[in-house]
Amino acid sequence: MPRQTPPPSEKPPARLSLISRHLAPVYPINTPYTVERLPDTIDTSLLPKTPFRNLSSSSAAPKMSAQPPHPTLLIPGPIEFDDAVLQSMSHFSESHVGPGFVATFGETLSMLRSLFQTTDPSAQPFVLSGSGTLGWDLVAANLIEPADDVLVLGTGYFSDGFADCLRVYGANVTELKAPVGTKPQLPEIEKALAEKRYKAITVTHVDTSTGVLSELKDLSALVHRVAPDTLIIVDGVCSVACEEIAFDAWGLDAVVTASQKAIGCPAGLSISMFSGRAMQAVENRKTPPAAYFASMKNWTPIMKNYEAKKPSYFATPSPQLIHALHTALTQILVNPIADRFAAHKAGSDKIKAAVTAFGLKQVAANPAEQAHGMTAIYLPENVKGADLLPILAKKGVVFAGGIHKEIAAKYIRFGHMGVSLLDPKRPDITHAIKALAEGLAACGYTQGQ
Ligand SMILES: *Cc1c(COP(=O)(O)O)cnc(C)c1O
Numbered sequence: 001m002p003r004q005t006p007p008p009s010e011k012p013p014a015r016l017s018l019i020s021r022h023l024a025p026v027y028p029i030n031t032p033y034t035v036e037r038l039p040d041t042i043d044t045s046l047l048p049k050t051p052f053r054n055l056s057s058s059s060a061a062p063k064m065s066a067q068p069p070h071p072t073l074l075i076p077g078p079i080e081f082d083d084a085v086l087q088s089m090s091h092f093s094e095s096h097v098g099p100g101f102v103a104t105f106g107e108t109l110s111m112l113r114s115l116f117q118t119t120d121p122s123a124q125p126f127v128l129s130g131s132g133t134l135g136w137d138l139v140a141a142n143l144i145e146p147a148d149d150v151l152v153l154g155t156g157y158f159s160d161g162f163a164d165c166l167r168v169y170g171a172n173v174t175e176l177k178a179p180v181g182t183k184p185q186l187p188e189i190e191k192a193l194a195e196k197r198y199k200a201i202t203v204t205h206v207d208t209s210t211g212v213l214s215e216l217k218d219l220s221a222l223v224h225r226v227a228p229d230t231l232i233i234v235d236g237v238c239s240v241a242c243e244e245i246a247f248d249a250w251g252l253d254a255v256v257t258a259s260q261k262a263i264g265c266p267a268g269l270s271i272s273m274f275s276g277r278a279m280q281a282v283e284n285r286k287t288p289p290a291a292y293f294a295s296m297k298n299w300t301p302i303m304k305n306y307e308a309k310k311p312s313y314f315a316t317p318s319p320q321l322i323h324a325l326h327t328a329l330t331q332i333l334v335n336p337i338a339d340r341f342a343a344h345k346a347g348s349d350k351i352k353a354a355v356t357a358f359g360l361k362q363v364a365a366n367p368a369e370q371a372h373g374m375t376a377i378y379l380p381e382n383v384k385g386a387d388l389l390p391i392l393a394k395k396g397v398v399f400a401g402g403i404h405k406e407i408a409a410k411y412i413r414f415g416h417m418g419v420s421l422l423d424p425k426r427p428d429i430t431h432a433i434k435a436l437a438e439g440l441a442a443c444g445y446t447q448g449q
Contacts, residue, residue, distance in 0.1 A: 077261035097311035122276025134270035135256025146170030157209030211376035
Protein backbone atom coordinates (compact mmCIF):
# COMPACT_ATOMS: atom_id res chain seq x y z
CA MET A 1 0.00 0.00 0.00
CA PRO A 2 1.68 3.23 -1.07
CA ARG A 3 1.64 5.69 1.78
CA GLN A 4 1.52 9.32 0.85
CA THR A 5 2.36 12.34 2.89
CA PRO A 6 -0.95 13.96 3.72
CA PRO A 7 -1.46 17.63 2.95
CA PRO A 8 -0.33 19.93 5.79
CA SER A 9 -3.87 20.30 7.11
CA GLU A 10 -3.88 16.61 7.97
CA LYS A 11 -0.62 16.70 9.90
CA PRO A 12 -1.19 15.11 13.28
CA PRO A 13 -1.15 17.27 16.37
CA ALA A 14 2.03 17.24 18.42
CA ARG A 15 0.77 14.70 20.94
CA LEU A 16 -0.20 12.27 18.22
CA SER A 17 3.21 12.55 16.67
CA LEU A 18 4.75 11.68 20.01
CA ILE A 19 2.62 8.57 20.23
CA SER A 20 3.16 7.68 16.62
CA ARG A 21 6.89 7.79 17.04
CA HIS A 22 6.43 4.91 19.41
CA LEU A 23 4.49 2.99 16.78
CA ALA A 24 6.98 3.65 14.02
CA PRO A 25 10.26 4.41 15.75
CA VAL A 26 11.49 6.83 13.16
CA TYR A 27 13.48 8.91 15.59
CA PRO A 28 15.28 7.95 18.77
CA ILE A 29 12.71 7.81 21.55
CA ASN A 30 12.82 10.40 24.24
CA THR A 31 13.68 9.31 27.75
CA PRO A 32 13.82 11.14 31.04
CA TYR A 33 17.51 11.61 30.23
CA THR A 34 17.01 13.28 26.90
CA VAL A 35 15.53 16.58 25.96
CA GLU A 36 12.68 16.52 23.48
CA ARG A 37 14.22 15.48 20.18
CA LEU A 38 11.65 16.58 17.65
CA PRO A 39 12.81 16.64 14.08
CA ASP A 40 11.94 19.70 12.01
CA THR A 41 9.15 17.83 10.32
CA ILE A 42 7.56 14.52 11.15
CA ASP A 43 7.45 12.19 8.19
CA THR A 44 3.76 11.45 8.37
CA SER A 45 3.98 9.10 5.41
CA LEU A 46 5.03 6.47 7.90
CA LEU A 47 2.05 6.88 10.14
CA PRO A 48 -0.60 4.26 9.59
CA LYS A 49 -3.81 5.68 8.17
CA THR A 50 -5.59 2.87 9.93
CA PRO A 51 -4.43 0.93 12.97
CA PHE A 52 -1.41 -1.23 12.21
CA ARG A 53 -3.49 -4.37 12.40
CA ASN A 54 -5.29 -3.38 9.24
CA LEU A 55 -2.21 -2.91 7.12
CA SER A 56 -2.97 -6.21 5.47
CA SER A 57 -2.05 -4.95 2.04
CA SER A 58 1.48 -4.16 3.16
CA SER A 59 3.14 -6.68 0.87
CA ALA A 60 6.22 -7.19 2.99
CA ALA A 61 4.46 -8.10 6.23
CA PRO A 62 4.73 -11.87 6.61
CA LYS A 63 1.73 -13.79 7.88
CA MET A 64 3.02 -15.43 11.02
CA SER A 65 -0.05 -16.55 12.88
CA ALA A 66 -3.80 -16.27 13.17
CA GLN A 67 -3.27 -12.63 14.07
CA PRO A 68 -3.98 -9.97 11.48
CA PRO A 69 -0.89 -9.25 9.38
CA HIS A 70 1.25 -6.67 11.11
CA PRO A 71 4.84 -5.52 11.17
CA THR A 72 6.87 -7.97 13.22
CA LEU A 73 7.74 -6.44 16.54
CA LEU A 74 11.41 -7.21 17.10
CA ILE A 75 12.23 -4.71 19.82
CA PRO A 76 13.48 -5.71 23.27
CA GLY A 77 9.94 -5.91 24.58
CA PRO A 78 7.05 -6.01 24.13
CA ILE A 79 7.67 -8.99 21.90
CA GLU A 80 5.42 -10.89 19.48
CA PHE A 81 2.68 -12.93 21.13
CA ASP A 82 1.80 -16.52 20.60
CA ASP A 83 -1.83 -16.86 19.46
CA ALA A 84 -2.84 -18.92 22.49
CA VAL A 85 -1.44 -16.31 24.89
CA LEU A 86 -3.34 -13.56 23.15
CA GLN A 87 -6.55 -15.58 22.89
CA SER A 88 -6.50 -16.51 26.56
CA MET A 89 -7.10 -12.84 27.33
CA SER A 90 -10.53 -12.90 25.74
CA HIS A 91 -11.82 -14.77 28.75
CA PHE A 92 -15.29 -13.94 30.06
CA SER A 93 -15.34 -11.72 33.09
CA GLU A 94 -14.71 -13.44 36.37
CA SER A 95 -14.58 -12.35 39.96
CA HIS A 96 -11.01 -11.86 41.08
CA VAL A 97 -11.92 -13.81 44.24
CA GLY A 98 -13.99 -16.52 42.49
CA PRO A 99 -12.73 -20.11 42.56
CA GLY A 100 -11.89 -20.25 38.83
CA PHE A 101 -9.65 -17.23 38.85
CA VAL A 102 -8.12 -18.02 42.24
CA ALA A 103 -7.03 -21.41 40.85
CA THR A 104 -5.53 -19.79 37.75
CA PHE A 105 -3.64 -17.19 39.78
CA GLY A 106 -2.45 -19.83 42.24
CA GLU A 107 -1.09 -22.06 39.48
CA THR A 108 0.56 -19.05 37.86
CA LEU A 109 2.47 -18.27 41.06
CA SER A 110 3.53 -21.90 41.44
CA MET A 111 4.73 -22.03 37.82
CA LEU A 112 6.90 -18.97 38.49
CA ARG A 113 8.84 -21.02 41.01
CA SER A 114 9.80 -23.39 38.18
CA LEU A 115 10.67 -20.54 35.83
CA PHE A 116 13.04 -19.04 38.41
CA GLN A 117 14.32 -22.52 39.31
CA THR A 118 13.49 -22.32 43.00
CA THR A 119 12.06 -25.06 45.18
CA ASP A 120 12.81 -23.27 48.45
CA PRO A 121 9.44 -22.87 50.19
CA SER A 122 10.63 -19.65 51.84
CA ALA A 123 11.06 -17.99 48.42
CA GLN A 124 8.05 -15.85 47.55
CA PRO A 125 6.72 -14.98 44.07
CA PHE A 126 4.74 -11.79 43.44
CA VAL A 127 2.64 -10.85 40.43
CA LEU A 128 1.33 -7.30 40.58
CA SER A 129 -0.36 -5.04 38.07
CA GLY A 130 2.29 -2.70 36.80
CA SER A 131 5.28 -2.74 34.50
CA GLY A 132 8.86 -3.84 35.07
CA THR A 133 9.66 -0.57 36.76
CA LEU A 134 7.36 -1.48 39.65
CA GLY A 135 9.93 -4.17 40.53
CA TRP A 136 12.45 -1.42 41.27
CA ASP A 137 9.94 0.23 43.61
CA LEU A 138 9.28 -3.10 45.34
CA VAL A 139 12.98 -3.53 46.06
CA ALA A 140 13.63 0.09 46.99
CA ALA A 141 10.54 0.52 49.19
CA ASN A 142 10.69 -2.83 50.98
CA LEU A 143 14.23 -4.25 51.14
CA ILE A 144 16.00 -0.95 51.63
CA GLU A 145 15.54 1.53 54.47
CA PRO A 146 16.47 5.21 54.26
CA ALA A 147 20.26 5.73 54.51
CA ASP A 148 20.99 2.07 53.72
CA ASP A 149 24.00 1.71 51.43
CA VAL A 150 23.34 0.06 48.07
CA LEU A 151 25.93 -0.80 45.44
CA VAL A 152 24.52 -0.48 41.92
CA LEU A 153 26.49 -2.09 39.11
CA GLY A 154 26.28 0.49 36.33
CA THR A 155 25.71 -0.94 32.87
CA GLY A 156 23.59 1.72 31.21
CA TYR A 157 20.17 3.28 31.04
CA PHE A 158 18.38 0.67 33.13
CA SER A 159 20.91 0.45 35.96
CA ASP A 160 20.79 4.27 36.11
CA GLY A 161 17.02 4.06 36.44
CA PHE A 162 17.24 1.50 39.23
CA ALA A 163 19.74 3.76 41.04
CA ASP A 164 17.36 6.73 40.69
CA CYS A 165 14.48 4.70 42.07
CA LEU A 166 16.55 3.57 45.07
CA ARG A 167 17.46 7.20 45.81
CA VAL A 168 13.79 8.20 45.74
CA TYR A 169 13.24 5.93 48.74
CA GLY A 170 16.25 7.33 50.56
CA ALA A 171 18.93 4.77 49.75
CA ASN A 172 22.54 5.88 49.79
CA VAL A 173 23.57 4.68 46.34
CA THR A 174 27.10 4.00 45.14
CA GLU A 175 27.24 3.41 41.39
CA LEU A 176 30.10 1.36 40.05
CA LYS A 177 29.99 2.42 36.42
CA ALA A 178 31.53 0.62 33.49
CA PRO A 179 32.30 2.19 30.09
CA VAL A 180 29.42 1.94 27.58
CA GLY A 181 29.11 -1.59 26.23
CA THR A 182 30.77 -3.31 29.16
CA LYS A 183 29.99 -4.17 32.77
CA PRO A 184 31.85 -3.74 36.06
CA GLN A 185 34.36 -6.57 36.46
CA LEU A 186 34.64 -8.91 39.45
CA PRO A 187 37.91 -7.53 40.89
CA GLU A 188 36.52 -3.97 41.10
CA ILE A 189 33.26 -5.27 42.55
CA GLU A 190 35.24 -7.19 45.17
CA LYS A 191 37.19 -4.02 45.99
CA ALA A 192 33.98 -1.98 46.35
CA LEU A 193 32.39 -4.61 48.58
CA ALA A 194 35.49 -4.67 50.78
CA GLU A 195 35.38 -0.89 51.25
CA LYS A 196 31.88 -0.57 52.64
CA ARG A 197 29.16 -2.75 54.09
CA TYR A 198 26.29 -2.70 51.64
CA LYS A 199 22.73 -3.68 52.46
CA ALA A 200 22.28 -4.76 48.85
CA ILE A 201 23.98 -4.97 45.49
CA THR A 202 21.94 -4.59 42.32
CA VAL A 203 22.83 -5.99 38.93
CA THR A 204 20.98 -5.51 35.66
CA HIS A 205 21.19 -8.99 34.16
CA VAL A 206 20.73 -7.70 30.63
CA ASP A 207 20.96 -3.95 30.29
CA THR A 208 18.51 -3.46 27.46
CA SER A 209 20.15 -0.16 26.52
CA THR A 210 23.41 -1.84 25.51
CA GLY A 211 22.70 -5.55 25.19
CA VAL A 212 25.34 -6.19 27.85
CA LEU A 213 24.84 -9.44 29.75
CA SER A 214 26.03 -9.60 33.33
CA GLU A 215 27.14 -13.02 34.48
CA LEU A 216 25.32 -13.88 37.72
CA LYS A 217 26.79 -17.14 38.96
CA ASP A 218 30.35 -15.98 39.69
CA LEU A 219 29.07 -12.59 40.81
CA SER A 220 26.78 -14.07 43.44
CA ALA A 221 29.52 -16.48 44.56
CA LEU A 222 31.77 -13.45 45.06
CA VAL A 223 29.15 -11.53 47.03
CA HIS A 224 28.41 -14.57 49.22
CA ARG A 225 32.15 -14.91 49.89
CA VAL A 226 33.15 -11.31 50.63
CA ALA A 227 29.87 -9.71 51.75
CA PRO A 228 27.65 -12.54 52.98
CA ASP A 229 25.03 -10.20 54.48
CA THR A 230 24.56 -8.19 51.29
CA LEU A 231 21.32 -8.93 49.46
CA ILE A 232 21.77 -9.81 45.78
CA ILE A 233 19.16 -8.04 43.68
CA VAL A 234 18.76 -8.78 39.98
CA ASP A 235 16.91 -6.68 37.41
CA GLY A 236 15.87 -9.54 35.16
CA VAL A 237 13.33 -7.61 33.12
CA CYS A 238 15.15 -8.41 29.86
CA SER A 239 16.54 -11.80 30.90
CA VAL A 240 13.97 -13.90 32.75
CA ALA A 241 12.81 -16.65 30.33
CA CYS A 242 15.67 -16.18 27.88
CA GLU A 243 18.85 -16.24 30.02
CA GLU A 244 19.59 -18.86 32.64
CA ILE A 245 18.64 -17.84 36.19
CA ALA A 246 19.10 -20.41 38.95
CA PHE A 247 17.53 -18.59 41.88
CA ASP A 248 18.33 -21.16 44.58
CA ALA A 249 21.61 -22.52 43.22
CA TRP A 250 23.11 -19.06 42.87
CA GLY A 251 21.70 -17.77 46.15
CA LEU A 252 19.88 -14.77 44.67
CA ASP A 253 17.67 -12.64 46.93
CA ALA A 254 15.45 -10.86 44.45
CA VAL A 255 14.81 -11.10 40.74
CA VAL A 256 12.34 -8.62 39.29
CA THR A 257 10.91 -8.83 35.79
CA ALA A 258 7.91 -7.93 33.64
CA SER A 259 5.39 -9.78 31.53
CA GLN A 260 6.16 -8.30 28.12
CA LYS A 261 9.75 -9.27 27.49
CA ALA A 262 11.01 -12.84 27.14
CA ILE A 263 7.97 -14.24 28.94
CA GLY A 264 5.96 -13.14 25.91
CA CYS A 265 2.82 -11.92 27.63
CA PRO A 266 1.21 -8.52 27.09
CA ALA A 267 2.67 -5.68 29.15
CA GLY A 268 1.04 -4.86 32.48
CA LEU A 269 2.47 -7.26 35.05
CA SER A 270 5.36 -6.85 37.44
CA ILE A 271 6.68 -10.33 38.24
CA SER A 272 9.22 -10.99 40.96
CA MET A 273 10.78 -13.62 43.22
CA PHE A 274 12.20 -12.88 46.66
CA SER A 275 14.30 -15.22 48.81
CA GLY A 276 13.45 -16.18 52.38
CA ARG A 277 16.30 -13.91 53.44
CA ALA A 278 14.81 -10.98 51.52
CA MET A 279 11.37 -11.66 53.00
CA GLN A 280 13.02 -11.63 56.43
CA ALA A 281 14.60 -8.25 55.65
CA VAL A 282 11.14 -6.91 54.83
CA GLU A 283 9.76 -8.41 58.05
CA ASN A 284 12.57 -6.91 60.15
CA ARG A 285 12.33 -3.34 58.88
CA LYS A 286 12.69 -0.67 61.52
CA THR A 287 10.78 1.89 59.46
CA PRO A 288 7.49 1.38 57.61
CA PRO A 289 7.81 1.21 53.80
CA ALA A 290 7.20 4.54 52.06
CA ALA A 291 4.77 2.91 49.64
CA TYR A 292 1.25 1.58 49.87
CA PHE A 293 0.46 -0.25 46.64
CA ALA A 294 4.10 -1.36 46.44
CA SER A 295 4.25 -2.50 50.06
CA MET A 296 5.22 -6.17 50.15
CA LYS A 297 3.62 -6.52 53.58
CA ASN A 298 0.29 -5.74 51.97
CA TRP A 299 0.80 -8.25 49.17
CA THR A 300 2.57 -11.16 50.86
CA PRO A 301 -0.54 -12.69 52.47
CA ILE A 302 -2.47 -12.18 49.23
CA MET A 303 0.14 -14.03 47.17
CA LYS A 304 0.35 -16.84 49.74
CA ASN A 305 -3.43 -17.18 49.80
CA TYR A 306 -3.78 -17.25 46.03
CA GLU A 307 -1.10 -19.92 45.78
CA ALA A 308 -2.98 -21.93 48.44
CA LYS A 309 -6.10 -21.42 46.25
CA LYS A 310 -7.76 -19.26 48.89
CA PRO A 311 -9.56 -16.07 47.81
CA SER A 312 -7.91 -12.92 49.05
CA TYR A 313 -8.01 -9.22 48.28
CA PHE A 314 -5.77 -6.22 48.69
CA ALA A 315 -6.15 -4.52 45.31
CA THR A 316 -7.81 -5.93 42.21
CA PRO A 317 -5.53 -7.96 39.92
CA SER A 318 -6.13 -8.11 36.16
CA PRO A 319 -7.77 -11.50 35.54
CA GLN A 320 -7.22 -11.21 31.78
CA LEU A 321 -3.50 -10.57 32.10
CA ILE A 322 -3.13 -13.37 34.65
CA HIS A 323 -4.81 -15.72 32.17
CA ALA A 324 -2.32 -14.66 29.52
CA LEU A 325 0.59 -15.17 31.93
CA HIS A 326 -0.78 -18.58 32.92
CA THR A 327 -0.83 -19.62 29.26
CA ALA A 328 2.62 -18.18 28.56
CA LEU A 329 4.16 -19.96 31.57
CA THR A 330 2.39 -23.22 30.73
CA GLN A 331 3.93 -23.08 27.26
CA ILE A 332 7.38 -22.14 28.56
CA LEU A 333 7.39 -24.99 31.08
CA VAL A 334 6.27 -27.69 28.62
CA ASN A 335 9.92 -28.26 27.71
CA PRO A 336 12.99 -28.27 29.96
CA ILE A 337 13.81 -24.66 30.75
CA ALA A 338 17.48 -25.29 29.87
CA ASP A 339 16.40 -26.02 26.27
CA ARG A 340 14.79 -22.59 26.08
CA PHE A 341 17.97 -20.86 27.19
CA ALA A 342 20.05 -22.95 24.77
CA ALA A 343 17.69 -22.09 21.88
CA HIS A 344 17.98 -18.37 22.64
CA LYS A 345 21.75 -18.71 22.71
CA ALA A 346 21.89 -20.62 19.41
CA GLY A 347 19.52 -18.14 17.72
CA SER A 348 21.44 -15.20 19.12
CA ASP A 349 24.76 -16.63 17.90
CA LYS A 350 23.33 -16.83 14.37
CA ILE A 351 22.02 -13.26 14.48
CA LYS A 352 25.30 -11.94 15.83
CA ALA A 353 27.23 -13.84 13.15
CA ALA A 354 25.02 -12.23 10.49
CA VAL A 355 25.59 -8.78 12.00
CA THR A 356 29.35 -9.38 11.98
CA ALA A 357 29.15 -10.65 8.40
CA PHE A 358 27.52 -7.32 7.43
CA GLY A 359 30.67 -5.67 8.81
CA LEU A 360 28.81 -4.17 11.78
CA LYS A 361 29.93 -3.96 15.39
CA GLN A 362 27.89 -4.56 18.52
CA VAL A 363 27.62 -2.17 21.44
CA ALA A 364 28.58 -5.09 23.69
CA ALA A 365 31.94 -5.86 22.10
CA ASN A 366 32.98 -8.83 24.24
CA PRO A 367 31.13 -12.01 23.18
CA ALA A 368 31.07 -13.18 26.81
CA GLU A 369 29.12 -10.03 27.70
CA GLN A 370 26.52 -10.25 24.92
CA ALA A 371 22.88 -10.84 25.75
CA HIS A 372 21.06 -13.68 23.99
CA GLY A 373 17.62 -12.09 23.72
CA MET A 374 18.64 -8.92 21.93
CA THR A 375 21.47 -7.41 19.91
CA ALA A 376 22.51 -3.75 20.07
CA ILE A 377 24.11 -2.91 16.74
CA TYR A 378 26.28 0.12 15.94
CA LEU A 379 25.23 1.76 12.69
CA PRO A 380 27.83 2.28 9.97
CA GLU A 381 29.34 5.81 9.93
CA ASN A 382 27.10 7.20 7.22
CA VAL A 383 23.85 5.49 8.09
CA LYS A 384 21.34 7.15 10.39
CA GLY A 385 18.84 5.21 12.47
CA ALA A 386 16.28 7.82 11.45
CA ASP A 387 16.76 6.66 7.84
CA LEU A 388 17.19 2.95 8.38
CA LEU A 389 14.38 2.21 10.88
CA PRO A 390 11.59 3.55 8.62
CA ILE A 391 12.94 1.46 5.74
CA LEU A 392 12.83 -1.62 7.96
CA ALA A 393 9.31 -0.70 9.09
CA LYS A 394 8.21 -0.56 5.44
CA LYS A 395 9.60 -4.07 5.07
CA GLY A 396 7.45 -5.19 8.00
CA VAL A 397 10.18 -5.27 10.66
CA VAL A 398 10.16 -3.04 13.72
CA PHE A 399 13.51 -2.59 15.45
CA ALA A 400 14.15 -0.15 18.29
CA GLY A 401 16.38 2.90 18.24
CA GLY A 402 19.13 3.62 20.73
CA ILE A 403 18.30 4.59 24.30
CA HIS A 404 21.69 4.96 26.02
CA LYS A 405 22.23 8.68 26.45
CA GLU A 406 25.88 8.65 25.37
CA ILE A 407 25.37 6.82 22.07
CA ALA A 408 21.61 7.00 21.39
CA ALA A 409 21.80 8.06 17.74
CA LYS A 410 24.60 5.69 16.85
CA TYR A 411 22.95 2.29 17.23
CA ILE A 412 19.79 0.26 16.87
CA ARG A 413 18.38 -2.63 18.89
CA PHE A 414 17.12 -5.95 17.54
CA GLY A 415 15.03 -7.92 20.02
CA HIS A 416 14.94 -11.68 19.51
CA MET A 417 13.11 -13.18 22.46
CA GLY A 418 10.30 -15.70 22.59
CA VAL A 419 8.15 -16.98 19.74
CA SER A 420 9.86 -14.98 16.99
CA LEU A 421 12.99 -16.97 17.66
CA LEU A 422 11.57 -20.22 19.02
CA ASP A 423 8.61 -20.94 16.75
CA PRO A 424 9.99 -22.64 13.61
CA LYS A 425 6.85 -21.65 11.68
CA ARG A 426 7.67 -17.98 12.04
CA PRO A 427 9.84 -16.36 9.40
CA ASP A 428 10.47 -13.40 11.73
CA ILE A 429 14.22 -13.66 12.28
CA THR A 430 15.21 -14.67 8.74
CA HIS A 431 12.99 -11.92 7.42
CA ALA A 432 14.51 -9.36 9.80
CA ILE A 433 18.10 -10.24 8.84
CA LYS A 434 17.21 -9.97 5.15
CA ALA A 435 15.41 -6.66 5.75
CA LEU A 436 18.44 -5.35 7.66
CA ALA A 437 20.78 -6.22 4.77
CA GLU A 438 18.46 -4.59 2.24
CA GLY A 439 17.86 -1.59 4.48
CA LEU A 440 21.57 -0.98 4.94
CA ALA A 441 22.08 -1.21 1.18
CA ALA A 442 19.21 1.23 0.61
CA CYS A 443 20.99 3.63 2.97
CA GLY A 444 24.06 3.43 0.76
CA TYR A 445 26.05 1.08 2.93
CA THR A 446 28.27 -1.47 1.35
CA GLN A 447 30.12 -3.89 3.53
CA GLY A 448 33.65 -2.95 4.44
CA GLN A 449 32.86 0.73 3.95
C1 LIG B 1 12.21 -2.86 30.08
C2 LIG B 1 13.13 -2.85 31.25
C3 LIG B 1 12.79 -2.23 32.45
C4 LIG B 1 11.54 -1.43 32.62
O1 LIG B 1 10.41 -2.20 32.43
P1 LIG B 1 9.02 -1.49 32.07
O2 LIG B 1 8.11 -2.65 31.88
O3 LIG B 1 9.26 -0.68 30.84
O4 LIG B 1 8.65 -0.65 33.23
C5 LIG B 1 13.67 -2.33 33.50
N1 LIG B 1 14.83 -2.98 33.38
C6 LIG B 1 15.20 -3.58 32.23
C7 LIG B 1 16.48 -4.31 32.17
C8 LIG B 1 14.36 -3.53 31.13
O5 LIG B 1 14.72 -4.12 30.00
